[in-house]
Amino acid sequence: MSPGTPQILVHQSKDELAEAAAARLGARVAEAQEARGSASVVLTGGRNGNALLAALAAPPVRDAIDWSRLDVWWGDERFLPEGDAERNHTQAREALLDTVPLDPARVHAMAPSDGPYGADVEAAAEAYATELASAARLDPAEGPAHPLVPAFDVLLLGVGPDTHVASLFPEHPALQETERTVVGVHGAPKPPPTRISLTLPAIRAAREVWLLAAGEDKASAVALALTGGGELQAPAAAVHGRSRTLWLLDRAAAAQLPEDLHPPLS
């Protein structure tokens, strides 16, 4: 199976999805730490991403991870003031980050709109690109990676009802970026309109990309992305990992998949 070929797992409910994804992520992080000394994970915002983080905060998964050797990055951020309840960073802190012994130097938040770059979202995006580049290490044994992006172990993505991933929305210019690794997003159709997002080339540098979707409002997006939706029309169809692309769904989100794509319940 080529790494870009999506693997699909369907769980009974959104809670089971969150718990299974958290257990899987804990195992993957532990394996990476064992193999390479440390691990890196890219977080997503949104309901399923936050449910996964809350599940990670509970034992036994929480205790299986060496939090001091984990780098945490974000796939996108809503460009709002520090501490705003709608910031993905604020929500991740509440769900998990403030409850585990992470090394603060390894928590790589995107800048808020009242941070060092003020309201200049382009400058904030560029600063994040610089931070990514300074953490990038090319390992020749690993095959093609991106020279300006760390080889993330797992990059998590929620899938919006319109098929957006990170802050890459259908038909939006940010989706067509081929050079930069991080961009400022203007005029997003989902509030807030100003955001920061990893681009497709940065997302595709991850070893594993996991897409999370639960609920019936995601069913048509999931079906479109997995049954030949074009990359511009369906951003979720455009992402893949270098070694694995995994779709983690609940039954409701998988409901419109054709039978041949619908695996037995996990």
Ligand SMILES: O=C1O[C@H](COP(=O)(O)O)[C@@H](O)[C@H](O)[C@H]1O
């Ligand atoms: O705004 C965002 O939404 C998406 C999807 O969120 P969901 O609540 O519909 O699952 C999320 O992946 C993204 O990180 C976030 O900024």
